[in-house]
Amino acid sequence: MKLTYLLIWGCMLAFGSSAVWALVWAIRRGEMSDFKAGAESIFDEEEPVGRPTDAFPGARP
Amino acid sequence: MNRSWSFIAGVLATILFSMMGLIFVPNWQFEQLKPVVDQNGISHPTPPAGSVLLGREVYISEGCLYCHSQQVRSADFGADIQRGWGTRRSVARDYIFDRPHLMGTMRTGPDLENIGARQPSREWQYLHLFNPQITSPGSIMPPFHFLFKVVDKGGPAPVGSVDLTANASPTKKASYLVPSGRAQDLVDFLMSLNHSYDLPEAHQ
Amino acid sequence: MSAIAVSPEAAPDVTADYVTRVQIDRSCRQTVLGYYASAVAWLLIGSLAALITSVKMHHPEFLGNYEWITFGRIRPVHLNTVVYGWSSMVGIGTTLWLEARLCKVRLPHRALLPATVIIWNAGVVWGVYEVLAGHSTGVEWLEFPPQVLGIFGFVLLVLFWVSLKMFNQRHVHHTYVSQWYLFGSVVWFPILYSAAILLPTTGMVGGAAWATTNWWYAHNVLGLYVTPMGLATIYYLIPKVTGKPIYSYHLSLLGFWANALFYSWIGTHHLVGGPLPAWIITLGIVGSIMMFVPVTTVAINHHMTMIGKFHMLKTSPTLRFVVFGAVSYTAVSYQGSLEALRSVSHVAHFTHYTIAHAHLGMYSFYTMTMFGAMYYIVPRLTRNEWSSVPLIKIHFWTTSLGVLAYFCALSWAGWYEGEMMNNPLIPFIKIVDYTKPYLVARSLSGSFMTIGHIAFAILVFRILRSSDVSMIGPTLFTSKRGMMRWRRKEA
CATH class of the missing domain: 1.10.760.10 (Cytochrome c-like domain)
Known part of the structure; x- marks a missing residue:
């Protein structure tokens, strides 16, 4: 019984702290500071912001 | 190589947390349940x-x-x-x-x-x-x-x-x-x- | 697969970005197309099983003499082929391609990965055979024999390893939001799946706790496996197709973590009113209501990004399907949160209303999104164009109208079914009678969706078979100029 309690609280503590760890990691890496760059990271020179990339066959995007 | 681990740990934590709450704790609670025995000695x-x-x-x-x-x-x-x-x-x-x-x-x-x-x-x-x-x-x-x-x-x-x-x-x-x-x-x-x-x- | 000979030096008007992207797409070709082709085959099989099941619901004598396709066996075959055949395989294919694109690295282990397609297929075939033969485990969403865990588990580990490898070798600084979601599903699903199988079969969990395990799993398949893959796809494709970055990147990250924290708790709302202590059910309900947070962030993001771009729905097949999926995600999530409330569950639980809700999620959201993803990705892998505009339109209209009709019919029927069930004066058989016309409507709308699937399968078959390089309007590729040069060089 005591062991189960310990296990439960131990796990909860471990999970909680690893969640915090991930958050700290993300902030340190700057994932949370430059949102504009993050959002634009899927575009490049060839497929820049503002250019559509899909259309029905035979049609112009 | 090691930078992704903290992210994985965070992701892992969320699921294990709910696993504790929805599987282990209920199971631990139900494990203690015993059948009841009626006056004829039959267990239910x-x-x-x-x-x-x-x-x-x-x-x-x-x-x-x-x-x-x-x-x-x-x-x-x-x-x-x-x-x-x-x-x-x-x-x-x-x-x-x-x-x-x-x-x-x-x-x-x-x-x-x-x-x-x-x-x-x-x-x-x-x-x-x-x-x-x-x-x-x-x-x-x-x-x-x-x-x-x-x-x-x-x-x-x-x-x-x-x-x-x-x-x-x-x-x-x-x-x-x-x-x-x-x-x-x-x-x-x-x-x-x-x-x-x-x-x-x-x-x- | 030979290395691509194009370089910026060889052809000055082909940029480095373009070459990188072509190389990345090319590296995914065999593996992703393998997953896609299998997924479409399972989609057809799953649709057939669905139709048989549906007809049996209003004509129980239909094919009634064959034990191996009795209702109680063909129904789980439908569920398992669409979940582990179609949804998983199309999802894994899309995950691999998206990760390669997001990390800007080529897909590693190109010799090993196509083999996982065969292995996964073998797992589904085996599982379906066992269910048809009457050896189902009897646990919903987990009817396949527990040993299938060995097969699926292996592939999922490979997937995890490959994702990790690509992530650690990435050539971009920012971790785009899709990447978070994909990593989430890649980590979550193997744990979910193995826990849901191993804990009960080893005897660690039994009785009523097996039910909580069951629904913890079954709902998390939606929330922590299918939904992240669907959302990652939407978060990538809407900006990419429209050329407009996501509305609020900040909100998208908040949405990810809120989803991760709350979704994993909501499974027990399937047991509202059931034989479990109130606190377990309450946890499920609280989690469901908290889902308003991530859903709202995702809804704001998807719909605000689309603002000003709605005219593109006319011109882009990908966008049509993906936006249909995104709108459905918002709808199904809010509906799900409300459905978990005791007052709603009081009526809707145990009825066709739940089935309608499930299809709004798995089909209207996830499947439609994945159709959109395939419309975008397959031409880039095969370097071929989709062969027929009318077939694409047939596919879109039959599936979208079909699923809407399906949803409306079953929601209506289910709600009144529940109301009548709660009135003890109405005999049970009267309720059954009441639902029959709606069950016929379900078969009809299901046939409609199946027509769409056949149209899609024809398109996929043609694009995979075709070796035609004479593209008239290379609509799906950004750089027509670069594209043509690349082709000429290769020829």
């Missing part, structure tokens, strides 16, 4: 054995659980008790021997938690399984012809058979309905579904 619920256990396999194999639940909701939540599906609500203790659980989530057909008490006629069960239209016209339950053999009336009635002529349409030939071993097991299992014994926590 009774661990299934023999043909009941085999019948349970048939119940699973034919997928009965997709249309029939095995849980009675309390009187203030739905009309289960008023419909006569049970005398009290189901509680975790009713399921301590269930491997796997067959609680179900659909009621295309009625609840079966207490079918053994509600419909104790084996004959009815056989006819209903063979062709639900005989006992319940308009039902959308599939017929289980393949669990039975139909033999012409000529000789003496085979052991355990049901007179089909009296129950089916009169144009049909006189015949007996002979349940296979699996059909008998299945009905044994259905008969065992009787949770009308009393449990203290069901009244809380």
Whole structure:
């Protein structure tokens, strides 16, 4: 019984702290500071912001 | 290489957290439940054995659980008790021997938690399984012809058979309905579904 | 697969970005197309199983003499083929491609990965055979024999390993939001799946706790496996197709973590009113209501990004399907949160209403999104164009109208079914009678969707078979100029 309690609280503590760890990691890496760059990271020179990339066959995007 | 690990740890934490809460803690709580013994020395619920256990396999194999639940909701939540599906609500203790659980989530057909008490006629069960239209016209339950053999009336009635002529349409030939071993097991299992014994926590 | 000979030096008007992207797409070709082709095959099989199941619901005698396709066996075959066949395989294919694109690295282990397609397929075939033969485990969403865990588990580990490898070798600084979601599903699903199988089969969990395990798993398949893959796809494709960055990147990250924290708790709302202590059910309900947070962030993001771009729905097949999926995600999530409330569950639980809700999620959201993803990705892998505009339109209209009709019919039927069930004066058989016309409507709308699937399968078959390089309007590729040059060089 005591062991189960310990296990439960131990796990909860471990999970909680690893969640915090991930958050700290993300902030340190700057994932949370430059949102504009993050959002634009899927575009490049060839497929820049503002250019559509899909259309029905035979049609112009 | 190591930078992704903190992210993985965070992601992992969320799932393990809910696993503790929804699996380990409930299981730890239910593990301590024991059957109650009545004045005749019979324990409730009774661990299934023999043909009941085999019948349970048939119940699973034919997928009965997709249309029939095995849980009675309390009187203030739905009309289960008023419909006569049970005398009290189901509680975790009713399921301590269930491997796997067959609680179900659909009621295309009625609840079966207490079918053994509600419909104790084996004959009815056989006819209903063979062709639900005989006992319940308009039902959308599939017929289980393949669990039975139909033999012409000529000789003496085979052991355990049901007179089909009296129950089916009169144009049909006189015949007996002979349940296979699996059909008998299945009905044994259905008969065992009787949770009308009393449990203290069901009244809380 | 030979290395691509194009370089910026060789052809000055082909940029480095373009070459990188072509190389990445090319590296995914065999593996992703393998997953896609199998997924479409399972989609057809799953649709057939669905139709048989649906007809049996209003004509129970239909094919009633064959034990191996009795209702209780063909129904789980439908569920398992669409979940582990179609949804998983199309999802894994899309995940691999998206990760390669997001990390800007080529897909590693290109010799090993196509083999996982065969292995996964073998797992599904085996599982389906066992269910048809009557050896189902009897646990919803986990009917396949527990040993299949060995097969799926292996592939999922490979997937995890490959994702990790690509992530650690990535050539971009920012971790785009899609990447978070994909990583989430890649980590979550193996744990979910193995826990849901191993804990009960080893005897560690039994009785009523098996039910909580079951629904913890079944709902998390939606929330922590299918939904992240679907959302990752939407978060990538809407901006990419419209050329407009996501509306609020900040909100998208908040949405990810809120989803991760709350979704994993909501499974027990499937047991509202059931034989479990109130606190377990309450946890499920609270989690469900908290889902308003991530859903709202996702809804704001998807719909605000689309603002000003709605005219593109006319011109882009990908966008049509993906936006249909995104709108459905918002709808199904809010509906799900409300459905978990005791007062709603009181009526809707145990009825066809739940089935309608499930299809709004798995089909209207996830499947439609994945159709959109395939419309975008397959031409880039095969370097071929979709062969027929009318077939694409047939596919879109039959599936979208079909699923809407399906949803409306079953929601309506289910709600009244529940209301009648709660009135003890109405005999049960009257309720069954009431639902019958709606069950017929379900078969009809299901046939409609199946027509769409056949149209889609024809398109996929043609694009995979075709070796035609004479593209008239290379609509799906950004750089027509670069594209043509690349082709000429290769020829």
